[in-house]
Amino acid sequence: MTESILEVTDLTLKFGGLTALDSVTFEIRKGEILGLIGPNGAGKTTCFNAITGVYPPTSGKILFQGQSLAGRKKFQITKLGIARTFQSIRLFKTMTALENVLVGTDAHAKSGLLNSLFRTPTQRHEETAAHERALELLRFMGLQRKANDLAGGLSYGDQRRLEIARAMATNPTLLCLDEPAAGFNPAEKKKLMELIRRVRDQGYTVLLIEHDMKLVMGVTDRIVVLEFGRKIAEGKPEEIRDNPAVIAAYLGVDEEDAS
Amino acid sequence: MDFQFLFDNFFALTITGLVLGSVYALIALGYTMVYGVLQLINFAHSEVFMYGSFAATFTIMALGGSSQTSTVGAILMLVLALGAAMLASGGVALLVERVAYRPLLKRNAPKLVALISAIGMSFVLAEAMGLRDKITRFFGLDDNFREYVTRARNNLLFPDVVRPVRLFEVGGYHVTSLDVIIFSTAVLMMVAVDQFIRRSRLGRGIRSVAQDPESAALMGVNSTRVVQVTFLIGGLMAGAAAFLFVMKYGVTRYDIGFLLGVKAFTAAVLGGIGNLRGALLGGLVLGVAENYGSALFGNEWKDVVAFTLLVLILLFRPTGLLGEALGKARA
Amino acid sequence: MSTMKLGKVSGVMRSFGDRVNGLSKTTKIIATVLIAFFFYILPLLEPPLISTPGSDFGAVMFTVATYALVALGLNIVVGYAGLLDLGYVGFYAVGAYTVGVLTTYHAHWPFLLVVPVAVVAAMISGVILGAPTLRVRGDYLAIVTLGFGEIVRLIANNTAWLGEAGGINQIGKPPNVEMFEVPHLNWDSGTPLLDLNDKTTVVQFGISDQIPYYWLALTIVIIVLFADRLIKDSRVGRAWEATREDEDAAELMGVPTFRYKLLAFAMGAFIGGLSGALYATKTSFINPESFVLILSILFVAAVVVGGQGNRWGVIVGAALVAYLPERFRGFEEWRILVFGVALMILATYRPEGLLPPRRTVRARQLEAEIDALEEGLDEGSPA
Numbered sequence: 001m002t003e004s005i006l007e008v009t010d011l012t013l014k015f016g017g018l019t020a021l022d023s024v025t026f027e028i029r030k031g032e033i034l035g036l037i038g039p040n041g042a043g044k045t046t047c048f049n050a051i052t053g054v055y056p057p058t059s060g061k062i063l064f065q066g067q068s069l070a071g072r073k074k075f076q077i078t079k080l081g082i083a084r085t086f087q088s089i090r091l092f093k094t095m096t097a098l099e100n101v102l103v104g105t106d107a108h109a110k111s112g113l114l115n116s117l118f119r120t121p122t123q124r125h126e127e128t129a130a131h132e133r134a135l136e137l138l139r140f141m142g143l144q145r146k147a148n149d150l151a152g153g154l155s156y157g158d159q160r161r162l163e164i165a166r167a168m169a170t171n172p173t174l175l176c177l178d179e180p181a182a183g184f185n186p187a188e189k190k191k192l193m194e195l196i197r198r199v200r201d202q203g204y205t206v207l208l209i210e211h212d213m214k215l216v217m218g219v220t221d222r223i224v225v226l227e228f229g230r231k232i233a234e235g236k237p238e239e240i241r242d243n244p245a246v247i248a249a250y251l252g253v254d255e256e257d258a259s
Numbered sequence: 260m261d262f263q264f265l266f267d268n269f270f271a272l273t274i275t276g277l278v279l280g281s282v283y284a285l286i287a288l289g290y291t292m293v294y295g296v297l298q299l300i301n302f303a304h305s306e307v308f309m310y311g312s313f314a315a316t317f318t319i320m321a322l323g324g325s326s327q328t329s330t331v332g333a334i335l336m337l338v339l340a341l342g343a344a345m346l347a348s349g350g351v352a353l354l355v356e357r358v359a360y361r362p363l364l365k366r367n368a369p370k371l372v373a374l375i376s377a378i379g380m381s382f383v384l385a386e387a388m389g390l391r392d393k394i395t396r397f398f399g400l401d402d403n404f405r406e407y408v409t410r411a412r413n414n415l416l417f418p419d420v421v422r423p424v425r426l427f428e429v430g431g432y433h434v435t436s437l438d439v440i441i442f443s444t445a446v447l448m449m450v451a452v453d454q455f456i457r458r459s460r461l462g463r464g465i466r467s468v469a470q471d472p473e474s475a476a477l478m479g480v481n482s483t484r485v486v487q488v489t490f491l492i493g494g495l496m497a498g499a500a501a502f503l504f505v506m507k508y509g510v511t512r513y514d515i516g517f518l519l520g521v522k523a524f525t526a527a528v529l530g531g532i533g534n535l536r537g538a539l540l541g542g543l544v545l546g547v548a549e550n551y552g553s554a555l556f557g558n559e560w561k562d563v564v565a566f567t568l569l570v571l572i573l574l575f576r577p578t579g580l581l582g583e584a585l586g587k588a589r590a
Numbered sequence: 591m592s593t594m595k596l597g598k599v600s601g602v603m604r605s606f607g608d609r610v611n612g613l614s615k616t617t618k619i620i621a622t623v624l625i626a627f628f629f630y631i632l633p634l635l636e637p638p639l640i641s642t643p644g645s646d647f648g649a650v651m652f653t654v655a656t657y658a659l660v661a662l663g664l665n666i667v668v669g670y671a672g673l674l675d676l677g678y679v680g681f682y683a684v685g686a687y688t689v690g691v692l693t694t695y696h697a698h699w700p701f702l703l704v705v706p707v708a709v710v711a712a713m714i715s716g717v718i719l720g721a722p723t724l725r726v727r728g729d730y731l732a733i734v735t736l737g738f739g740e741i742v743r744l745i746a747n748n749t750a751w752l753g754e755a756g757g758i759n760q761i762g763k764p765p766n767v768e769m770f771e772v773p774h775l776n777w778d779s780g781t782p783l784l785d786l787n788d789k790t791t792v793v794q795f796g797i798s799d800q801i802p803y804y805w806l807a808l809t810i811v812i813i814v815l816f817a818d819r820l821i822k823d824s825r826v827g828r829a830w831e832a833t834r835e836d837e838d839a840a841e842l843m844g845v846p847t848f849r850y851k852l853l854a855f856a857m858g859a860f861i862g863g864l865s866g867a868l869y870a871t872k873t874s875f876i877n878p879e880s881f882v883l884i885l886s887i888l889f890v891a892a893v894v895v896g897g898q899g900n901r902w903g904v905i906v907g908a909a910l911v912a913y914l915p916e917r918f919r920g921f922e923e924w925r926i927l928v929f930g931v932a933l934m935i936l937a938t939y940r941p942e943g944l945l946p947p948r949r950t951v952r953a954r955q956l957e958a959e960i961d962a963l964e965e966g967l968d969e970g971s972p973a
Binding site: 298300 | 729733745883929931
């Protein structure tokens with residue numbers, strides 16, 4: 001049985017009178033690609049936000065590699081090994097693609113002000129290593145020729161891929177992707193599926209929010225389904241596809257998404 | 260800390276504090292409304308106030324008001340002066356909106372740049388008043404307006420037409436008619452503006468732009484008009500404040516706007532910037548706190564009290580005493 | 591429209607920048623040294639059009655240099671980290687008063703020993719101010735810093751051991767190292783002649799000749815410029831930029847944003863305090879009136895007008911703000927009015943500043959390209 005790296009237990013998140021997450025429990029196992037799906041408003045991004053420290057849970061536990069994430073700041077959680085992308089792209093638009101990824105590598109940099117000011121060997125070594133890693137990640141995403149272009153000027157697809165590269169640069173154990181295929185055409189989605197598989201093959205564990213069922217079914221190992229903040233199903237893709245509760249939750253959704 | 264002084268003069272300090280605070284409150288209204296709608300600190304609002312004070316003073320001077328004027332005549336003159344002050348301040352406010360803000364907002368300039376533009380305009384407005392003697396000389400008009408423009412950098416005294424009547428006594432302090440007029444004017448104007456914002460169409464427009472400018476535009480709200488009205492109301496209130504101020508303190512100057520402006524702005528933040536009632540509450544609290552502070556620590560520490568209060572509120576309750584903004588929930 | 595013009599101007603400047611970058615390293619070093627040397631001897635040259643008629647040119651150059659220093663410090667806070675500070679004069683005052691208190695008012699330490707203390711004091715005040723306030727939203731930060739600046743001034747005004755309203759005078763000077771004398775140029779006859787009656791001693795920090803103070807300030811500006819470049823071009827600079835762009839996203843990418851904001855504040859305070867220390871020693875006399883709120887506004891104006899985020903831009907802004915009022919002293923009465931008009935015009939027609947940082951230039955070019963594309967589509971080209 002592969003170890004679980006993330007254990008979410010009875011996670012509840014309330015905003016005033018609104019319950020966004022209601023006693024959600026699931027786990028993510030090392031090396032797997034877990035899909036998190038559900039109709040709009042089900043609480044998927046809220047779940048991401050709870051895991052990455054954006055919202056403190058109202059109650060419940062989140063354990064990452066055995067450590068509780070309660071009360072930790074966002075950057076601390078990132079340093080522990082959880083990275084994410086965003087539903088609406090949040091790149092640093094006036095920085096270049098390379099610089100964006102470098103911010104990711106900086107997450108584990110040890111040099112501070114004094115090291116940088118006096119260009120100590122530690123700092124210079126770190127900078128070189130960071131640049132190498134950043135270029136390597138850009139190459140992995142097919143963006144190496146656009147390294148010095150402003151992130152804001154890249155094409156939509158390139159921006160999505162850059163966001164993933166930036167998240168990967170923080171050297172995470174768990175990579176959370178929030179609708180990475182939004183706005184992609186079928187060919188791009190196919191390429192993204194391969195990319196996600198290759199990311200996993202590199203050793204990352206992936207938590208994936210997606211609306212495109214074909215993509216989810218095709219790339220994930222297991223799926224967790226949320227509706228109105230509650231988990232309504234969990235299992236392998238084949239099990240989920242035929243699950244009546246899941247189908248009911250999705251009634252009324254566009255055909256192309258449910259195909 | 261001189262607690263004894265504070266206790267002995269408690270009522271005097273409190274009531275004069277409320278009176279001064281009323282003036283702060285009316286000026287604060289302009290800051291808070293512009294901030295609520297544009298998220299901008301209107302640096303030039305202090306000069307809006309200043310021009311109102313000059314308009315009121317000039318009006319009385321032009322009408323020949325003095326300590327010899329009859330009571331009825333004095334009251335008529337004062338009413339006209341109030342009108343002139345509000346008109347002048349309203350006009351300057353609209354000018355500020357048109358010249359300093361609108362071109363920048365149309366270009367989506369960053370807020371810091373709009374701030375710089377407003378600061379520039381504030382300088383221009385204040386200096387124009389301070390240079391009015393030279394400016395009128397340039398147009399050859401200085402003879403006609405001699406008494407209005409000479410010694411432009413000095414204090415301008417308000418003619419002695421105000422005759423406060425002692426009304427009643429509270430704890431050793433004689434409350435005068437002037438005190439009552441100032442306080443009640445402030446409260447009444449606040450209520451009027453509050454009602455306007457809540458009930459009128461333009462008021463709804465203001466609230467919707469404050470909450471969500473894009474949706475408001477999609478719903479057909481003319482944001483330019485809304486912004487203009489916001490500035491205008493703030494200006495009218497500042498004009499009223501200016502009138503009350505010169506009545507009470509009898510003097511004005513080309514650079515009077517600055518310190519009062521900063522204090523009024525402090526009051527707006529104290530009460531909760533963007534919140535109308537907050538402006539009233541903040542103004543009153545500031546006026547009283549300043550007085551208590553000067554009683555406890557000495558007059559020279561008065562301003563420190565004001566700023567320290569500001570800093571403390573922002574640290575422990577950044578949304579101010581009353582919190583909510585003009586449009587509510589600006590997260 | 592203006593983005594198009596900006597595109598052309600910055601296109602020209604970019605090619606200039608590219609050509610500069612293309613030069614060999616030796617050429618660049620020699621050119622830099624020559625340019626620096628020129629600035630050192632500038633007040634000695636007393637060039638006719640540039641030098642200030644009514645006031646001592648050396649003193650004006652000193653003011654320009656100290657404002658440039660302030661602008662560099664404020665640029666870190668406002669331009670790099672994106673924090674709006676309207677009370678920068680507070681740090682300036684802390685630096686100046688520390689020098690005043692420790693060199694004459696309560697002790698007689700030598701100036702050079704006091705400077706590090708002054709700078710550390712300013713930094714501490716920066717951290718004290720920043721720690722509670724950097725958690726609040728942008729606009730509130732502006733207001734709080736404004737309050738801080740005023741509180742510092744008012745405390746100085748009301749505290750006996752800070753000299754109260756009377757201030758502190760006879761402030762200590764840096765040590766003299768008198769080596770030789772350099773004559774100024776004199777242009778009265780139309781051509782430059784060496785004026786042997788008008789000489790500056792290298793290096794004597796006296797009362798009448800301000801030029802040595804200018805040299806000291808200029809040296810510090812150059813050092814800070816280098817340091818700025820080194821820090822900006824590292825993970826520190828990247829952290830600031832990311833925080834400014836999108837603080838939440840930055841934190842989620844592992845940037846300890848609060849720490850870096852505090853660092854920016856501390857750096858800004860350091861430089862501000864240093865500038866204040868220089869000011870104190872040069873003028874020999876400080877009082878609370880030297881540190882009014884308007885000065886904070888002027889500093890911010892220098893940064894914004896010059897081009898926030900661009901270290902050269904803010905220096906240009908500082909130079910304008912410090913130099914122009916002195917150059918046009920004849921129009922004494924109208925100075926502030928004209929300054930106000932200048933601010934308004936610059937803010938409206940050049941909001942990104944005179945020398946915007948590359949990122950702004952590129953972002954605007956991008957917008958212009960996108961606009962051009964959209965207009966092309968609108969003009970009926972079949973999709």
